[in-house]
Amino acid sequence: xxxxxMTINGKSVSGEVExxxxxxxxxxEDLHLTGTHIGCxxxxxxxxxxxxxxxxxxxCTMFAAEADGADVAxxxxxxxxxxxxxxxxxxFQEHHGLQCGFCTPGMVMSAAALLKDNxxxxxxxxxEYLEGNICRCTGYHNIVKAIMAASxxxxxxxxxx
Amino acid sequence: MPKDGGIxxxxxxxxxxRFLTGTGQYCDDMNMFGQTAAVFARSTVANxxxxxIDTSAAEAMPGVLAVFTGEDFVEVGGNPAGWLINSRDGEPxxxxxxxxxxxxxxxHVGDAYAAVIAxxxxxxxxxxxxxxxxxxxLPAIVNMKDALxxxxxxxxxxxxxxxxxxxxxxxxxxxxxxxxKGAHHVTTLELVNNRLVPNAMEPxxxxxxxxxxxxxxxxxxxxxxxxxxxxxISAFVLGIPENKLTVIAPDVxxxxxSKIYHYGEEALVLAAAKKIGRPVKWTADRTEAFLTDxxxxxxxxxxxxxxxxxxxxxxxxxxxxxxxxxxxxNFSTATPTFLHGTLMAGNYTVPNIYVNVKAVFTNTAPVxxxxxxxxxxxTFSLERVIDKAAREIGMDPIALRRxxxxxxxxxxxxxxxxxxxxxxxxxxLMDQMEKVADMAGFEARRKASEKKGKLRGFGVNAYIxxxxxxxxxxxxxxxxxxxxxxxxxxxxxxxxxxxxxxxxHSHGQGHETAFPQVVAEMLGIDPxxxxxxxxxxxxxxxxxxxxxxxxxxxxxxxxxxATEKIINKAKKIAAHMLEASDGDIELKDGVFSVAGTDKxxxxxxxxxxxxxxxxxxxxxxxxxxxETAFYDPANFTYPSGAYCCEVEVDPETxxxxxxxxTAVDDFxxxxxxxxxxxxxxxxxxxxxxxxxxxxxxxxxNGQLLSASYMDYVMPRADDLPFYTxxxxxxxxxxxxxxxxxxxxxxxxxxxxxxVVNAVIDALQSGGKNVTHIDMPMTPHRVWSAMQNA
Numbered sequence: 041x042x043x044x045x046m047t048i049n050g051k052s053v054s055g056e057v058e059x060x061x062x063x064x065x066x067x068x069e070d071l072h073l074t075g076t077h078i079g080c081x082x083x084x085x086x087x088x089x090x091x092x093x094x095x096x097x098x099x100c101t102m103f104a105a106e107a108d109g110a111d112v113a114x115x116x117x118x119x120x121x122x123x124x125x126x127x128x129x130x131x132f133q134e135h136h137g138l139q140c141g142f143c144t145p146g147m148v149m150s151a152a153a154l155l156k157d158n159x160x161x162x163x164x165x166x167x168e169y170l171e172g173n174i175c176r177c178t179g180y181h182n183i184v185k186a187i188m189a190a191s192x193x194x195x196x197x198x199x200x201x
Numbered sequence: 202m203p204k205d206g207g208i209x210x211x212x213x214x215x216x217x218x219r220f221l222t223g224t225g226q227y228c229d230d231m232n233m234f235g236q237t238a239a240v241f242a243r244s245t246v247a248n249x250x251x252x253x254i255d256t257s258a259a260e261a262m263p264g265v266l267a268v269f270t271g272e273d274f275v276e277v278g279g280n281p282a283g284w285l286i287n288s289r290d291g292e293p294x295x296x297x298x299x300x301x302x303x304x305x306x307x308x309h310v311g312d313a314y315a316a317v318i319a320x321x322x323x324x325x326x327x328x329x330x331x332x333x334x335x336x337x338x339l340p341a342i343v344n345m346k347d348a349l350x351x352x353x354x355x356x357x358x359x360x361x362x363x364x365x366x367x368x369x370x371x372x373x374x375x376x377x378x379x380x381x382k383g384a385h386h387v388t389t390l391e392l393v394n395n396r397l398v399p400n401a402m403e404p405x406x407x408x409x410x411x412x413x414x415x416x417x418x419x420x421x422x423x424x425x426x427x428x429x430x431x432x433x434i435s436a437f438v439l440g441i442p443e444n445k446l447t448v449i450a451p452d453v454x455x456x457x458x459s460k461i462y463h464y465g466e467e468a469l470v471l472a473a474a475k476k477i478g479r480p481v482k483w484t485a486d487r488t489e490a491f492l493t494d495x496x497x498x499x500x501x502x503x504x505x506x507x508x509x510x511x512x513x514x515x516x517x518x519x520x521x522x523x524x525x526x527x528x529x530x531n532f533s534t535a536t537p538t539f540l541h542g543t544l545m546a547g548n549y550t551v552p553n554i555y556v557n558v559k560a561v562f563t564n565t566a567p568v569x570x571x572x573x574x575x576x577x578x579x580t581f582s583l584e585r586v587i588d589k590a591a592r593e594i595g596m597d598p599i600a601l602r603r604x605x606x607x608x609x610x611x612x613x614x615x616x617x618x619x620x621x622x623x624x625x626x627x628x629x630l631m632d633q634m635e636k637v638a639d640m641a642g643f644e645a646r647r648k649a650s651e652k653k654g655k656l657r658g659f660g661v662n663a664y665i666x667x668x669x670x671x672x673x674x675x676x677x678x679x680x681x682x683x684x685x686x687x688x689x690x691x692x693x694x695x696x697x698x699x700x701x702x703x704x705x706h707s708h709g710q711g712h713e714t715a716f717p718q719v720v721a722e723m724l725g726i727d728p729x730x731x732x733x734x735x736x737x738x739x740x741x742x743x744x745x746x747x748x749x750x751x752x753x754x755x756x757x758x759x760x761x762x763a764t765e766k767i768i769n770k771a772k773k774i775a776a777h778m779l780e781a782s783d784g785d786i787e788l789k790d791g792v793f794s795v796a797g798t799d800k801x802x803x804x805x806x807x808x809x810x811x812x813x814x815x816x817x818x819x820x821x822x823x824x825x826x827x828e829t830a831f832y833d834p835a836n837f838t839y840p841s842g843a844y845c846c847e848v849e850v851d852p853e854t855x856x857x858x859x860x861x862x863t864a865v866d867d868f869x870x871x872x873x874x875x876x877x878x879x880x881x882x883x884x885x886x887x888x889x890x891x892x893x894x895x896x897x898x899x900x901x902n903g904q905l906l907s908a909s910y911m912d913y914v915m916p917r918a919d920d921l922p923f924y925t926x927x928x929x930x931x932x933x934x935x936x937x938x939x940x941x942x943x944x945x946x947x948x949x950x951x952x953x954x955x956v957v958n959a960v961i962d963a964l965q966s967g968g969k970n971v972t973h974i975d976m977p978m979t980p981h982r983v984w985s986a987m988q989n990a
Binding site (some may be wrong): 071073075076077079080082084116118119134135138141144145149165167170173174179181182185 | 225452486711735883919
């Protein structure tokens with residue numbers, strides 16, 4: 041067992057982990073941050089995306105020990121300080137960018153990373169960026185629309201409802 | 202009526218907040234005190250005799266608490282088929298036992314033959330590796346045609362690989378044959394409806410607790426229908442009395458059919474929790490999901506369309522082989538029969554229909570209902586053969602469809618496939634589709650594509666489906682072993698807010714938002730004061746759950762009936778409070794008043810009076826304000842639609858891109874347009890996935906080659922376009938109180954033939970005489986078809 045210490049959503053946390061413990065397992069099992077989801081075992085689905093030192097990472101591809109000393113952000117820390125939904129979260133709700141909700145945390149974290157690098161992405165750029173996030177419910181229409189809306193672009197021309 | 206949040210409002214979903222903030226509670230997010238882990242030993246061969254299983258080494262491993270094999274479940278029941286199908290000769294279908302754990306034989310890769318319960322998942326996994334199973338591999342039966350000719354069987358005891366040989370309608374067979382024989386033109390098409398894996402993003406998970414003091418069990422599980430799961434476990438599998446078993450389906454991460462069914466893992470964790478006296482949890486990994494979730498589709502079909510010299514349809518004749526896999530999943534026998542054969546009239550006034558379906562056992566995962574369930578198979582066959590026929594006789598494919606459409610004045614319409622359609626207007630749908638898709642501009646867009654070196658095609662489709670499953674009396678006659686009503690309890694609390702307990706289960710459909718819109722509209726109160734309770738058999742009335750686009754049409758109707766009872770009783774209480782006759786009481790905007798006077802009481806005051814019944818006419822009215830209704834539909838509902846899409850095909854590579862997709866649907870009345878549109882989007886994504894990307898592939902040894910997201914091509918954001926969705930042409934359902942038809946499956950039904958028709962059109966426009974390509978239309982398949990044309 042190895043002791044790890046990292047900052048998660050602004051708070052310092054420590055834990056004892058095995059060498060094989062994945063960051064996703066550490067978050068879910070040890071810290072009870074169950075908003076980070078596990079949807080596959082091949083790092084394809086993206087339900088487990090978190091930010092590590094500001095960069096999006098599939099937390100099932102990273103050992104917890106590798107995140108020792110890192111600054112980690114998860115879905116649980118994304119809302120505004122008063123608890124209200126942040127701009128991306130609010131856009132997902134406003135534009136119905138989620139249905140069952142299982143892929144949603146990863147989608148929101150990927151969207152946040154995209155908009156940080158590319159504040160006004162085109163439709164094609166959003167779609168390409170989401171290549172690593174699979175959603176089975178929405179057909180992606182409203183996810184793409186929500187992310188473009190969150191970037192401040194006018195999405196009223198994109199099909200209604 | 203509430204201006205915001207009643208019927209017709211695109212209210213944003215209240216459930217979103219927890220999902221967007223990571224505070225949803227899916228099954229695997231929960232842990233119990235003292236919880237242990239279950240891991241299954243699964244067959245690596247498709248067909249084999251279990252000679253022996255030695256668990257002694259596994260039992261001695263660190264942390265191991267128990268090891269189960271099929272021997273432990275010989276005395277209990279099996280997981281049953283929910284629908285009895287009789288063959289053409291009157292013989293009932295073959296129903297081999299489906300045990301909790303394989304016993305005697307393993308029958309598909311992934312078939313579980315043992316399970317380890319240990320302190321941790323890692324310990325259980327290690328112990329599974331230590332189980333010594335001597336399994337003698339037998340030749341696998343994979344291909345359906347081979348299976349029907351084989352002299353060895355998936356289930357030796359039944360002596361055949363044919364589950365049934367079903368004819369619909371057998372009395373129509375001779376007339377259909379004669380119509381085809383005498384027809385001016387017959388178009389024939391052989392096609393494959395490709396096998397799909399539903400792939401809800403949340404893998405299955407089951408967690409059981411046992412309370413020895415009261416001999417009670419609680420099962421948390423990923424289910425679309427907790428009461429149905431409980432009924433199956435209680436009445437058929439483990440015999441646990443229903444009053445001793447609570448089944449809870451909490452937040453569930455998508456279903457698409459795959460979480461309708463009871464699976465052996467649920468029974469195993471229950472039995473294990475009792476044996477070791479501690480909670481037991483199992484969570485599937487994605488590979489297990491691919492290997493063991495019920496798959497969808499997998500039909501091999503020959504369809505013939507007979508026409509007269511003017512293009513009038515005279516007959517459809519269909520022969521289908523339907524794969525049911527290694528065991529009968531709960532609705533596997535209904536899907537290729539009554540959810541498929543009865544839809545073979547489509548939207549058309551065709552007088553003669555005959556469908557033959559042979560269901561075939563193979564050494565593959567069970568196959569059952571997946572989004573659409575039988576209806577996509579019917580629509581695909583019909584709409585592909587119609588398109589082919591239009592080309593053969595040189596008629597515009599839309600004109601040929603319109604010529605044969607059922608007309609608005611023909612409802613109720615008795616189809617030759619045995620259903621009575623209540624309402625529709627297929628020409629109006631087609632008109633709207635032509636308009637919103639800007640068909641007039643297609644030729645210009647085709648020229649622009651050609652300038653880029655691409656072939657552009659236009660494809661069209663008309664569909665009808667039967668939803669709102671289903672009238673119990675009718676399905677009982679047809680072989681269903683369950684009723685298909687639903688139920689709701691409306692509980693008005695003393696302070697005037699409401700808890701509405703529903704039998705439907707929401708796993709993405711937005712019931713927590715849409716059902717309160719209905720109740721709020723009826724009572725004239727704020728929808729935010731109404732909460733939906735679902736998914737817990739200890740809290741909700743016995744309903745049949747969510748599938749077949751039934752939640753609103755069936756359970757929503759139960760909500761309406763229960764709310765009507767609430768209004769009736771509340772009016773009596775109000776009449777007493779206002780010293781008036783209850784016939785004079787009116788309810789408007791949440792206020793009860795005496796007609797023609799200014800005397801009134803609010804809904805909240807009536808609620809409080811019901812629970813504090815001072816000066817209450819107890820001889821006439823019971824205290825309290827809570828009502829339950831069960832609703833059994835009079836008929837199926839019949840959503841319909843006209844879809845079109847435009848594709849570009851790269852002639853150099855065969856790659857297809859969907860440039861536009863338009864869905865115009867008749868869903869009857871719409872409660873929340875935003876949610877309805879989202880449901881269509883999702884179906885379109887899955888349908889385009891089926892048409893272009895997704896395929897479930899077993900090799901000749903029964904090994905699943907597409908068992909991960911590295912190999913099974915899920916549609917991703919950059920595979921799909923923005924869609925145009927329109928539901929302005931609704932014709933209210935005539936037989937349920939909301940006039941709703943159901944919207945969950947339409948997109949997945951209407952889109953696959955639309956995409957294939959468009960690709961064929963593109964290739965034809967490029968001078969390639971390609972008449973059919975099987976799905977998924979991968980670049981390789983499209984390119985090969987072009988080379989061979």
